[in-house]
Amino acid sequence: MMNVGCSGDTPTSPTDTTTTTTTTTTVATPVYTEEWIDTLAIGGERFYSFTVTQYGTVNVSLTSVSGQYVPSTVILGMGLGTPAAETCSATSTISTPAGSGPQLTGTYNPGVYCVIVRDLGNLFSAARFSITVAYP
Amino acid sequence: MTVKAIVGVALMLASAACSEEIETPTSATATGPATVLFSGTLQPRTTRFYSFTLTTSGTVSALLASVERNGVPAANLLEIGIGSPAGTGCAVTISANVSASLIPQLRYDAAEGTYCVRVADTEGLSAPMTFTIRVIHP
Amino acid sequence: MRIRIAAICWVALLAGACEDAGITSPSETTIDLNTFSSIINPGSTASREFTLTSGGTVAITLTTTAPSGVALGLGIGIPRSSGSCALSAGVEAVAGGAAQIAMTAEAATYCAKVYDPGTVTAPTTFTIVISRP
Numbered sequence: 376m377m378n379v380g381c382s383g384d385t386p387t388s389p390t391d392t393t394t395t396t397t398t399t400t401t402v403a404t405p406v407y408t409e410e411w412i413d414t415l416a417i418g419g420e421r422f423y424s425f426t427v428t429q430y431g432t433v434n435v436s437l438t439s440v441s442g443q444y445v446p447s448t449v450i451l452g453m454g455l456g457t458p459a460a461e462t463c464s465a466t467s468t469i470s471t472p473a474g475s476g477p478q479l480t481g482t483y484n485p486g487v488y489c490v491i492v493r494d495l496g497n498l499f500s501a502a503r504f505s506i507t508v509a510y511p
Numbered sequence: 512m513t514v515k516a517i518v519g520v521a522l523m524l525a526s527a528a529c530s531e532e533i534e535t536p537t538s539a540t541a542t543g544p545a546t547v548l549f550s551g552t553l554q555p556r557t558t559r560f561y562s563f564t565l566t567t568s569g570t571v572s573a574l575l576a577s578v579e580r581n582g583v584p585a586a587n588l589l590e591i592g593i594g595s596p597a598g599t600g601c602a603v604t605i606s607a608n609v610s611a612s613l614i615p616q617l618r619y620d621a622a623e624g625t626y627c628v629r630v631a632d633t634e635g636l637s638a639p640m641t642f643t644i645r646v647i648h649p
Numbered sequence: 650m651r652i653r654i655a656a657i658c659w660v661a662l663l664a665g666a667c668e669d670a671g672i673t674s675p676s677e678t679t680i681d682l683n684t685f686s687s688i689i690n691p692g693s694t695a696s697r698e699f700t701l702t703s704g705g706t707v708a709i710t711l712t713t714t715a716p717s718g719v720a721l722g723l724g725i726g727i728p729r730s731s732g733s734c735a736l737s738a739g740v741e742a743v744a745g746g747a748a749q750i751a752m753t754a755e756a757a758t759y760c761a762k763v764y765d766p767g768t769v770t771a772p773t774t775f776t777i778v779i780s781r782p
Binding site: 489 | 549559560561562563564595596597598599624625627
């Protein structure tokens with residue numbers, strides 16, 4: 376349109392140029408690893424909080440479950456979210472047995488987050504579990 | 512100028528004055544402080560905590576307002592603290608052993624982020640007690 | 650004369666125009682938030698919320714009971730989410746002229762509670778006066 380309007384004139388104002396800048400966000404890899412060993416009661420839930428210091432990947436692994444009358448393959452509920460009220464408000468959840476993991480992963484901004492593990496109704500006695508949390 | 516013309520002009524002016532709209536600025540939205548009520552039963556020698564998030568910086572106040580047993584106020588001291596959720600608990604930055612009051616016992620200037628208020632029995636309650644804590648934050 | 654008539658009409662029109670715009674004088678409604686009367690049955694409680702717009706001393710006076718001479722529990726606290734009143738302090742008192750309980754508080758919402766401390770054997774009416782800054 377500008378060209379049509381100004382076709383007969385010699386432009387005296389600077390020519391506009393458009394520069395496109397692409398910003399690449401660096402996703403930090405986990406730097407800290409914490410192991411959380413705890414006991415889950417029948418019908419219960421437990422959660423563990425940690426602080427992410429830079430935007431990056433968080434990996435959560437349910438590495439083992441054991442106990443009397445507790446199969447090592449029992450499926451537990453696990454979630455990743457933010458502490459709220461007296462619990463952990465999970466935004467990502469999974470039902471999973473223990474394994475090498477990670478069963479939950481995602482990229483997160485700096486802030487306080489939490490992992491929650493809960494009995495989905497599969498426990499007949501308290502279970503000892505181990506979770507590894509790796510975060511930047 | 513005739514009376515009719517004057518009346519007409521006056522009517523126009525009056526209508527304009529009384530129907531003038533007051534525009535509310537849209538660039539700024541005022542939000543008041545948030546109130547959190549944390550209430551429950553504290554077993555002897557245990558702790559409980561409650562997490563909350565600040566979307567803007569400001570002063571957080573914590574009030575241990577009530578310690579009761581069977582609905583009757585008790586004078587027991589409990590430890591209250593403000594901090595950040597860490598591990599399986601609340602890592603407190605400030606704390607105090609206090610009895611129930613109507614004046615906040617703790618005030619903390621905090622940046623945006625997630626925090627927690629913790630209540631703990633450090634004195635050794637003789638029985639479970641019902642506590643109520645009010646947190647006011649920006 | 651024409652100017653006088655015009656002025657009168659202008660004022661009248663302004664009043665009329667503003668009335669048409671929905672502007673009316675506020676009507677005054679008096680609500681007595683300082684006196685609370687109710688009935689306590691054996692084992693029961695009654696509470697009333699109130700708000701302080703500025704800090705100061707809050708005092709509760711149990712002024713009357715019927716039957717007279719019945720000692721009631723009297724307390725000040727904050728409302729829970731459930732609506733019940735979590736007491737910060739409480740006393741057992743019979744009706745009298747002076748405040749039986751007083752506390753310092755900041756601007757916020759509170760509650761006054763009357764409860765049976767184990768002395769109520771029949772429905773007992775009561776009146777308390779909440780004094781606040």
